[in-house]
Structure formats: structure tokens, C-alpha cells
Amino acid sequence: MTDPARVQSTGTARTASARPSRRRWNPTHFLVFPTVGLLVAFLVFPYLNMVVMSFRNPSTSQVFAPGFTVGNYLDAILDTDLYYLEILWDTMVLGAATTAICLALGFPVAYHLARTSSRFKSVLYAFVLSPLLVGVVVRCYGWIIILGNNDGLINTTLMDLGLIDSPMTLMYNTFGVSVGLVHIFLPFMILPLLGAIQSIDPALEEAAQSLGASRLRTMLRVVFPLSLPGVQAGTVLVFVLTISSYVIPILLGGFSVMIMPTLVVQQLMDAMLWPFGAALAFILSIAGALVVYVYFRLTSRAIRGIA
Amino acid sequence: MTELAIRGLSKRFGDVAAVDGFELEIGDHELISLLGPSGCGKTTTLRCIAGFEEPTAGHILFDDRDVVGLPPENRNIGMVFQNYALFPHMTVRQNLAFGLEMRSVPKSEMAERIARVLETVQLGDLGERYPRQLSGGQQQRIALARAMVVEPSILLLDEPLANLDAKLREEMRFFVRSLQKRIGITTVYVTHDQAEAMVISDRIVVMFDGHIHQVGAPDEIYSRPVSREVANFIGLTNFVEGRVQGADAAAGECRLETAVGTLRCAYPETLDVGREVALIVRPEAISLSAAAPAESGTNAIPGRVGERYFLGNITGYRISCADDLLLQVQDDPWASFDVGDEVWCTFDAAHAWIIPD
Numbered sequence: 001m002t003d004p005a006r007v008q009s010t011g012t013a014r015t016a017s018a019r020p021s022r023r024r025w026n027p028t029h030f031l032v033f034p035t036v037g038l039l040v041a042f043l044v045f046p047y048l049n050m051v052v053m054s055f056r057n058p059s060t061s062q063v064f065a066p067g068f069t070v071g072n073y074l075d076a077i078l079d080t081d082l083y084y085l086e087i088l089w090d091t092m093v094l095g096a097a098t099t100a101i102c103l104a105l106g107f108p109v110a111y112h113l114a115r116t117s118s119r120f121k122s123v124l125y126a127f128v129l130s131p132l133l134v135g136v137v138v139r140c141y142g143w144i145i146i147l148g149n150n151d152g153l154i155n156t157t158l159m160d161l162g163l164i165d166s167p168m169t170l171m172y173n174t175f176g177v178s179v180g181l182v183h184i185f186l187p188f189m190i191l192p193l194l195g196a197i198q199s200i201d202p203a204l205e206e207a208a209q210s211l212g213a214s215r216l217r218t219m220l221r222v223v224f225p226l227s228l229p230g231v232q233a234g235t236v237l238v239f240v241l242t243i244s245s246y247v248i249p250i251l252l253g254g255f256s257v258m259i260m261p262t263l264v265v266q267q268l269m270d271a272m273l274w275p276f277g278a279a280l281a282f283i284l285s286i287a288g289a290l291v292v293y294v295y296f297r298l299t300s301r302a303i304r305g306i307a
Numbered sequence: 308m309t310e311l312a313i314r315g316l317s318k319r320f321g322d323v324a325a326v327d328g329f330e331l332e333i334g335d336h337e338l339i340s341l342l343g344p345s346g347c348g349k350t351t352t353l354r355c356i357a358g359f360e361e362p363t364a365g366h367i368l369f370d371d372r373d374v375v376g377l378p379p380e381n382r383n384i385g386m387v388f389q390n391y392a393l394f395p396h397m398t399v400r401q402n403l404a405f406g407l408e409m410r411s412v413p414k415s416e417m418a419e420r421i422a423r424v425l426e427t428v429q430l431g432d433l434g435e436r437y438p439r440q441l442s443g444g445q446q447q448r449i450a451l452a453r454a455m456v457v458e459p460s461i462l463l464l465d466e467p468l469a470n471l472d473a474k475l476r477e478e479m480r481f482f483v484r485s486l487q488k489r490i491g492i493t494t495v496y497v498t499h500d501q502a503e504a505m506v507i508s509d510r511i512v513v514m515f516d517g518h519i520h521q522v523g524a525p526d527e528i529y530s531r532p533v534s535r536e537v538a539n540f541i542g543l544t545n546f547v548e549g550r551v552q553g554a555d556a557a558a559g560e561c562r563l564e565t566a567v568g569t570l571r572c573a574y575p576e577t578l579d580v581g582r583e584v585a586l587i588v589r590p591e592a593i594s595l596s597a598a599a600p601a602e603s604g605t606n607a608i609p610g611r612v613g614e615r616y617f618l619g620n621i622t623g624y625r626i627s628c629a630d631d632l633l634l635q636v637q638d639d640p641w642a643s644f645d646v647g648d649e650v651w652c653t654f655d656a657a658h659a660w661i662i663p664d
Contacts, residue, residue, distance in 0.1 A: 110460070199391065202391050203388045206388070207388060207392035207394070208388070208405070209358075209379040209456070210379050210380075210463075211380075211405050211454075211457060212381075212410055213405070213452070214380055217409065223395060225396050226396055
């Protein structure tokens with residue numbers, strides 16, 4: 001009787017000896033080293049340092065005290081007021097809301113851009129990218145001029161016109177932060193959507209119409225389902241960017257819109273509570289990763305068969 | 308069922324007239340082909356009927372009801388696209404159900420109609436497959452089924468067989484033809500393949516540069532073309548340029564003075580003497596002989612065999628005649644003339660036709 005294990009092992013041994021000899025000496029593979037080196041030195045090491053930091057004992061006089069503990073995590077999660085978990089929840093809600101608004105605003109633009117044959121297509125394209133062409137701080141000051149709670153452009157105009165008696169609160173609240181976030185992250189939604197919609201054969205839309213579907217039903221039943229790979233990519237991008245954004249919430253929300261990145265920086269920089277701040281940062285990362293994972297599992301079912 | 312009438316249809320794209328003054332009446336149960344080279348306006352015409360293009364001028368009447376201005380979804384059409392345009396994210400059954408759902412057909416009736424149409428296209432057991440799991444021919448038949456299951460008033464087909472391989476394409480011609488006859492639906496069929504149009508159509512509309520050149524049954528288009536373009540586009544043709552020597556409409560015959568002698572042709576209309584015209588004769592209407600024909604009534608042109616090729620069912624020759632005239636001849640496969648042989652090309656007056664330029 002032949003021994004299948006031996007047959008198999010000789011088989012693998014042969015391929016193993018035949019193949020890598022060429023691969024090992026391919027010098028182009030060395031070209032990844034600078035990037036890998038940079039990442040390890042300036043990303044992986046600091047991360048590891050933060051992981052270690054999040055388990056250190058807190059101290060009032062130094063950065064940390066000797067010894068290790070899981071207390072930082074427990075303090076954040078088991079806090080009786082649910083203060084930290086509520087901020088985590090608010091962060092996730094802000095992320096979901098920004099993502100939803102970006103999707104709702106971005107889809108029609110992406111569709112139009114994908115289907116138009118206008119000679120202004122490149123101009124439109126530039127408009128879509130325009131939020132990325134101006135620095136984030138400059139852009140936020142622009143929004144402050146427009147949204148300002150007392151002397152902002154919107155409030156003064158509406159009051160001059162006599163449409164409102166007292167100024168509305170447009171800034172230093174979730175509304176102002178959402179406006180800023182949607183503005184900057186819209187391109188990250190539109191570009192993946194644009195790619196996905198461009199790959200849909202326009203004849204499919206005509207087929208749907210010939211079968212009696214209105215423009216709206218064609219969108220809902222044909223275009224949207226077929227653009228789901230782009231929807232998935234765009235929503236994940238915007239969500240992840242939103243829950244980790246710091247500058248926009250600080251400038252347009254101040255400390256009255258408390259979300260996780262603001263809180264983490266507060267703990268690290270202002271309170272100098274490095275171990276606790278590190279623990280909060282990792283709670284945010286893990287929570288964000290979990291949401292994205294579950295989202296991927298749910299949406300991948302719908303996408304199967306398209307991509 | 309439905310009669311389709313197109314009156315003075317024109318469609319311009321900027322300065323270019325894609326379709327100009329298109330007039331056609333299509334009867335109930337009729338299958339009409341729009342035939343012509345690419346860019347002749349046949350697809351634009353079809354898209355105007357479907358409602359995907361808005362005509363610049365003219366009317367499109369479904370049973371006397373003008374549909375111009377109606378969006379495609381309100382025209383109750385069935386359309387088959389060149390690349391089939393099956394919804395890739397839906398199974399065959401969901402694809403077929405789509406049009407029925409848009410018409411709010413009850414679930415039980417829907418299942419029954421889908422089963423019936425799958426039976427009709429002989430793909431009863433493929434309902435749960437996705438389009439990508441089907442062969443090209445199967446996708447084509449599902450596309451046909453999807454267009455027909457909604458029981459449209461008009462069926463529109465845009466080069467539906469162009470993406471199939473040659474063997475299957477010939478098979479599908481008969482399938483589409485018999486299906487259309489069985490259902491009896493008014494159909495407009497766009498193609499650039501003349502053989503396909505001949506096999507499938509009741510009448511053929513031959514188009515060039517946005518204009519209709521001729522409308523007629525396949526044999527009429529083939530044997531009595533009205534323009535050089537039509538004669539050239541449909542099959543192989545020999546043109547012999549000449550001048551009218553005498554025409555007798557009563558006898559239905561016309562005599563031409565040409566560089567290769569006087570030729571006779573059956574032609575029902577009177578032509579002015581001296582007018583420059585072209586006589587056309589199809590390659591298979593000419594027969595070859597070594598000796599001059601005894602009969603004086605037939606046309607005979609002497610020449611020399613320039614080239615010979617064998618196609619199995621026929622042998623083809625290119626005969627060099629006087630005045631640089633090159634005649635294409637298709638003869639029996641067993642007729643054996645060699646290159647360089649002196650031959651006589653003879654053809655009956657009834658098999659020739661005149662195109663007045």
C-alpha cells in the first residue's frame with residue numbers, strides 16, 4: 001500500500017526546493033525595506049509603547065508608576081456614571097450619522113459624475129476633491145465665519161432680513177461638528193461610489209426601465225444594489241475617519257462636543273494621565289474595529305455575487 | 308395586439324442627423340428588421356421607439372396612440388439588448404420577475420407566468436442560477452424571456468444575436484423567428500447582418516446615413532434593389548454601367564447599350580432613351596459556357612477566367628471581360644473552367660435589374 005503522507009511530503013519538498021531559490025534572490029524585494037523600516041520605527045513601536053503604557057500604574061508626580069495593572073481599562077468601562085462609555089457611544093453615533101449623511105449627499109453626486117458626458121465633468125470632479133485641497137484648519141475657520149453663533153454669516157444675514165429675532169446656535173454643538181466632518185469626508189465617500197457606479201453597465205438601467213421601472217425604482221433595485229461594493233468601501237472609510245477625527249470637532253465643537261479623540265488628548269496632554277489616556281485610545285480602536293468587522297460581515301452577504 | 312406607425316421621425320445629435328424623415332407602418336404580428344451598416348441610424352430609431360431617445364421631430368404611434376414624450380417605463384415594451392443586460396445580482400427567476408413586480412402582478416400568477424416563459428425558451432430548470440452561471444446562448448434566451456414575460460405591446464431587439472458564435476447564431480435565428488410567430492407579437496429587429504435579416508424578417512428596412520432606402524420582403528430587397536447601396540449591401544452584385552437604348556414598359560423589358568454589347572433586362576417602368584443607368588445581375592444568375600449560346604434572347608458576355616475558388620456548394624469565378632468589367636460568377640461546384648479559359652457568361656433578362664442613378 002502506498003503511503004499518502006510520504007507521497008505528499010515528497011511533492012511539497014520538490015516544489016519547495018524548486019520555487020524559492022528564484023524568489024530569494026530577487027533584489028526588488030529589498031525595496032520594501034525602507035517603508036517597512038519607517039512603519040516599524042514610527043508606527044509599530046509607538047503603538048506597542050502605548051499598549052504597554054495602557055497597562056501601567058498611574059502616578060501623580062511622574063508619567064507612570066512602577067508595576068502593571070488592568071485598572072485603567074476597568075476605570076473607563078466600569079465607571080458608575082457611564083461617563084466614558086457614553087462618550088464612546090456618542091462618538092459611534094457621530095460616526096454613523098456623518099457616514100449616513102455623506103452617503104445620502106454623495107450618492108447622487110457620484111451617480112451624476114459617473115453618467116454625465118458633460119464637458120464640465122472635470123470641473124465637477126475638481127469640486128468634489130476641493131475639500132481636500134485646503135488645509136483642515138483654514139477650512140474650519142471658514143466654517144466658523146459662516147456658522148458663528150453671534151456674528152456668523154448665516155445668523156447676521158437672517159437677523160438683518162428679520163427672519164429670526166435672536167441668533168441660532170450653529171456652532172459648538174453636534175450640528176456644527178457634523179457640517180465640518182461631512183464637508184471634509186464627502187470625497188472619501190464619493191470616489192469609491194464613483195468607481196463602483198462607473199462599472200455598472202448603463203444598459204442595465206435601460207433594461208429596468210424597459211421593464212416598467214421608474215427612475216427611482218431603477219436606482220433602488222438596480223443601481224444601488226450593484227454599487228454596494230463602493231458603498232461598503234466609502235462608508236467604512238468615512239466612519240473610521242470620523243470616529244478618529246480631532247481637529248474638526250475641537251475647532252467647531254470646542255469642549256461642548258465631547259468625543260473620544262478629544263477626551264484622549266485631554267487625558268494625555270492636559271491631565272498628563274498617560275496610562276489612562278492610552279487605555280481610552282485602545283478602547284476607541286477596539287470598539288471601532290468591532291463595529292467595522294460586524295458591518296463587513298453584514299454587508300458582505302449582500303455584496304456576494306456582485307463583485 | 309399592436310400596430311406600430313412611425314411618421315416623419317428625425318433625430319439629430321448636434322449637427323448630425325442620425326435619423327431623417329423615417330416613415331414606416333408595421334402591422335400587427337409583423338417582424339420588421341432594420342438593416343444597415345453601423346452608424347446608419349437603425350439603433351437610434353429603435354431607441355426612439357423604446358423611449359431612450361427623444362425624437363427631434365415626428366410621431367411614434369402604438370395603435371394610434373402617440374408615445375413620443377412618454378418615458379420608456381410607460382410604453383409597455385419588451386427589449387432585448389445586444390449584451391443581454393441581465394441583472395447580475397438577481398437569479399434568472401428574479402430577473403424574470405422584475406417586470407412583473409413593476410406591474411404589480413400577484414405572486415401566484417407571477418410564478419405561473421415565469422414557469423411558462425421558462426418552458427417557452429426551453430430553460431425550465433435554470434430558474435435559480437445567476438446570469439454569470441449561464442452560457443451566452445442561455446443568457447440570450449433568458450433576455451428574450453424577460454422581455455416577453457411582461458406581455459409587451461411591442462418587442463424590440465437590438466442586435467440580439469451579435470455576441471453569439473456563428474453556429475449558435477444560425478440556430479437562434481430560427482428560434483427567435485418561430486417564437487415570434489407563435490406569440491404573434493409586433494417586433495422590430497435591428498441587425499447589421501443581412502443573412503440574419505433575410506432569415507428572420509417579414510419585411511426588411513434597409514437604411515443608410517439616417518435614411519430609408521428600401522422597405523420590402525427579403526426576396527424583393529435582394530432581386531429588385533432600388534439603389535446601388537442596397538444592391539451592394541445585400542449579397543454579391545455585378546454592376547454593368549450602360550445607357551438606355553429602348554424601354555418597353557408594356558413588355559416589361561429594357562435594352563441597354565453597354566461596353567460589352569447590348570443587354571436586356573426585365574424592368575416594369577419606362578426609362579428615357581439615353582439615360583445612364585446600371586444593370587445589376589447576381590453571381591448565381593450567371594452561367595458559364597465554353598461556346599457562345601445559340602439562343603439569341605439571353606444576354607451573353609465573353610470573358611476570360613481570372614480567378615477561381617471552391618466553396619463546397621458552389622465554385623466562384625472572377626471573369627475579366629471587355630472594358631475592365633469584372634464579373635463575379637457562382638456556378639455549380641462540378642463545373643470546371645480553369646484560370647485563363649475563354650468563357651461566355653450568360654444570364655436571363657428576367658434575372659437582371661436596373662438601378663436608375
